Each structure stands twice: as C-alpha cells, then as structure tokens.
Amino acid sequence: MDVFEGVRVALGGIRAHKLRSFLTMLGIIVGVAAVIAMLALGEGARRQIQSNITSLGTNLLYVRPGSASRGHVSFGLGTVQSLTDDDAAAIMDECPSVAAASPESRGNAQVKYRNQNWSTYVMATSPDFAFVNSVPIESGGVFDEGALRSRARVAVLGQTVVENVFGEEDPLGKVIRINRVAFTVIGTIAERGGTGWYDIDDVIYIPLTTGQIRVFGRDRLSGITVKVRDGEMMEQATIEIEDVMRRRHKLGPGQENDFVIRNQADIMAVFSETSKTMTFLLAGIAAVSLLVGGIGIMNIMLVSVAERTREIGTRIAVGAKKRDILAQFLLESVVISLAGGLIGIGIGWGGSAALGYFAGFNTAVSAGSIGLAFAFAASVGIFFGIYPARKASMLDPIAALHYE
C-alpha cells in the first residue's frame, strides 16, 4: 500500500471520529499556536531592536564613565564621573580616525508648554550631535558654537515631543519650559521610527553648557559619542581613544581604565544575549505544550487501536502486512498532528497579527518558525504514534478477528 492510499485510509479513520480527532488535535493546536505567536513576538522585538540600533548609526563608538572599584569590589558603570568636555575635545583633536565627538550630558526632565506637560529625555550636547548621530532635521536648525559659548536657552525637539506638546501647532519660535527654565524651540527632528523598548524620538537636544549649568547643575558628562571616519577604522579608533583617555586621566600601566568604550557590536551582542534567553524560555513552553499534546495523541491512538482490534484482525486476514497496519496508525497520528499543526499555525499567525494590530506589539511570523512548528508537530505525531501503531501491528490476528 503506498503512502497516498495510506493517507486516504488515515483520513477515513479521522473522518469516522470527527469530534474525537478534533479534541486530540486541540493539544497540538494550542501548542503550535503558542509557539508561532511567541516566536513572532520574539522575532518582532528582535527586529525592532536591530532597526533601532541601526537607525542610531553604525560607525559609532560610545565612551562611558567606568566603574569605581575599591579592592575587588566594583560599583558598576557610571559610578565615577570621569569624563569631561576637555576629554571630548581631546578625542576630537588627537585621534586621526575620529570624525567627530559629541560630549553628552543626559537626564530626564519635565517639559511644559502652556497647559501641556510632558516628561522626556534631555540631551545636552555639542552642535556636532546632528552630524554624529545622523539626525534628520525637519524644520529650523541646530544650535551652533556661539550658542554653546553663551549657554543659549535653545532647544531642538524630537518628533514625539513635538506631537505630545504642540500637537498640530508649529513649535518653531515657541517658548517651552524644561524643568522651569525657558527655552526657545529652534528646530525639530524628523521621525526616526522606533516604538520598541524606548522611543528615540522622545528627546530634546539643548546646548551642552546650558544643560550642565541650567538644567542638570553638573559639569561631568554622561558620555561621549564618537563618530569614526570609516566603519573599517573602528578598532583603530578604539585604540587611539583609549590612548588619549589613559594619558589624560593619568592612568599608570597597572591601572584599569576608568572609562569604557563600547561599539554597536557590543550593544547588539547584549541584546542578542537577552533574546537568546527569551528564545530558550519560549522553546521550553513550546516543548511542554507539545509534550502534553503528544500524550493526548498517544492516549487517543491507544483507545482507537483497542476499539478497532477487530478491524485490524480483518485487515490482516485480507492481506495487510504488519507494516501496513503500522503505517496506517502511524499515518493517522501524523495526519492528526499535522492537521493540528496547520490549524495551530493559522491561529498563531492570526493571533500574533491581532496582537500587533490591537496591542501595538511588533510581531513577525518567520518562515523558519512555521517550518519549526510544522516539523515539531510531525515529530510529535511520529514519536507518540509509534507505540500505539506498533501495538496494533503486533496484534495476534486470530484473537483480533474474534475480539468483542
């Protein structure tokens, strides 16, 4: 008997017990739908993070304050306020592979315009920020060196801030209050996209000096963003920056850096590490639900074999070989689990699309996850179908023929 006929026989068996077959499939349906939906969420989040990181620019290095340590105890990154404006200037002047370096002092602040209140992220930086971070200016312009010197109270707004504070109104020339200090809006930034973990458009850029003195009241930097001339020169730039910084901070040969240089690859690695953990978690959940679904299949197949003992005896009497019987029941369980898998893929796909539509999550159903779910469903069908099928094929035909 060929596979095609086998599938027909299996389908006949399933059709003869529609409700039972459907209930058996349910376990697989739920399992596969969960796998598809969760992988879609995970994949969506991953793509979001990736596109956020890429949209920040690719040939950037981030210099951050290092960790303070006493003996062997580290107090974590940023516990030393070791970076200064002059460090940024030195990196710019002394490192040949550096195109620009923008010193940054960041913090959260409350923005007020008339009766609108908005809590956002304020980035006090140098005029180079637009060049370094490839910021697309939408209207107006960016502050200049003069503004930096005079600690001008001017601000460039990200799109999210514009929308939430001004709505339809044109923000240019308007006066807003950042932590009660009045600023004039001189420019806006086009939307850069990103609705993932954090919104890169939810930001206000102000001159570094203004921020340090009027808003944050501290002169140490949160970090320096360095734009390297060429993506190929990243390593070289890292070495140059380390040299300059160690010299400026007067670190002896045995001393550790009191700063950290990170690049996109490092940050990406952190994220992919996180998403790997998440994937393992999802895989665990998927495995459990498919296991439960598989046990359901085995259970029903055993019932089915017992109930159809006479049928098996009859089939053997008219010429079915052991492997025909084995194939029949194995195909039946595989067809059940594959059908469950298909329905599950449909529901998982629909479910993740619905999550994306109604809850605003980023979801992406990949071909890989569909293939994975399908393969899993098939192997569950085989794995949990083989025992009942073997049991059927090993039946004694004479006893089976007269089974009541």
Next chain:
Amino acid sequence: MALIDMKHIVKDYKMGETMVHALRDIDVAVEDGEFVSIVGPSGSGKSTLMNLVGCLDRPSSGEYHLSGDKVDELSDDDLARIRNKRIGFVFQTFNLLPRTNCLHNVELPLLYSNVARKTREAKAQEMLERVGLKDRVYHNPSELSGGERQRVAIARALVNEPAIVLADEPTGNLDSKTGSEIMAIFESLNSEGKTVVLVTHEKYIADYSNRMIYLKDGQVVTPEEGTLR
C-alpha cells in the same frame, strides 16, 4: 500434489498455564475444485485447522503445502500475500469495517495488493452485483441485514479472485432461511470451479459440501465416530 496438502500437522498453544493440544498429528488434503466441510463439535480443533489453512497461523510442527509452496518456510510477509491473493475469508461475525460503505469494504483486499483505485472500485462494484447487492453499494454495514452483510463479506472474499474460499461458520449468525441463501452462493461458486472449505458444526450446512472431514479432540476421525447430531 493436492491444492491443500497438510501432513502430520500438530498445533499446541498455551492457554494461561495449561498446554492445549488443539491438533494432534493430522493429515488433510483438499483437491482443486473441491467443496469440503470440516465438521466437529466445539473444541475439536476445526477453527485452529481453519486458521492454519488460511495462513493466519503456523503449525507447531508438520508440513503444509499450498498449491506446491511450502507454507511453513515462508516469511510473515509472504503469508500476508497468500492471504491476500489466494485465500478469501468469510467469518461467522462478517467482520466488515464499520462506518465504511460496502464498496470500500469489498475493495479492502485490493488495497493491499496495490491495485489502482479505479480498478478497485470497478471490481468491488462487480462483486457486489454478483452477490445481488447492486443497490447497496454505498450503504454502511449497519444499514444492512445479516444476510446482506454476509454477502458483502463474500464479495470481499472473492474480489481478489482467490483459489480458495475459507468460510468459518458462515451461517452461524443467520436464520436458517438466510443461511440457505448464503450456502446457495457457496454452492454456485463451487460449481464455477472455486475450491470452498467450510467449517461448521451443523449437519444441514455440512450437507451442502461434497466431502466432510470429521474432527474430534484434535484428530481426524471416521464419519461414524464424528457424526453430527
């Protein structure tokens, strides 16, 4: 050599703790075209003999030649092929597949000999017509009377054109009138040249055959010793 040629056949099997000697060294020969009934009281070993003839089981010892092939040397798959192609079974309890219409029941043996679907259905249709069930082709067994079910079973037994039809108490679940109708079918099959071997414990059924083999306590006995009431 006879079509069915059994020599010194012994069949023992274990039933729980006790050994049952179902057949004790018997010789059976059936020629091509014969209509033979195996008769005897229950427990005489006639069903065991039937299972051996039908290649559903193997003897504990002895030789069995079926149209020249030495059955006890064949593999399980070969036995399956013999059951499929050379033997048609008819059972007391009909053994039709439930929730499966007559056509698909009858084509079952053809399914296991890889016959194409169209041919299968045509042959099954032809067989059902032959046993007088032309307008029951798409009915399920549960919609048929006992006599009709047994006719479907006979159609199934014949569909692969076997040399031998083996019937194990084919009228046991039927009233005597229907039983006679079924026996008439076997008679006409035999007159067309088919070898028919019948197991029964009823005299009026055995009387349809040309020859009787009497079994008692696992041995072939003379008609006097094995006379049925």
